[in-house]
Amino acid sequence: MGTGRIAAAGMLGLLVLALTACGGGGRSRSDPLHGTSWNLISLEGTAPLPGTRITVTFDAGVIQGSSGCNRFSGAYEISGDRIAIHDVRSTLMACIKPEGVMDQEQKFLALLMSSEGYQIMDGRLRLTRSGQVLLTFMAEN
16 A cells, blocks of 8 residues: 555656656746747738748747748847847848848848837737837747
8 A cells, every 4th residue: 555655656756757847838937939930910010022921930049030031040038028139140142022022021120129028919929119019920830
């Protein structure tokens, strides 16, 4: 009888350790963006150019994705509902189609790096500055 209780307690301890190591699904309370991926649906209220796909992925302090033509990566830090995105670097390809894609890419990267806050609501991520929504993303499936 005592051996059974010890074995059960040991199994419970292993289960707790396994769940702790898994991180509860990849997201932490201090970084709710960790392990998430998003598709841009709006730049300051305007839809991205047709034929372009702008994405971001957040993973343990690293942000990366596609800015419509080039790939980018950088660092991000979360503190409450505040976000700081910095050290963003991009590949240097030139795209000519659709017309305006390079201007859109520069605007996107500038807005991304100037973001100060974030909100996650209804499957959308909104990056803000001074209370104004700069970029709106839809969660990737």
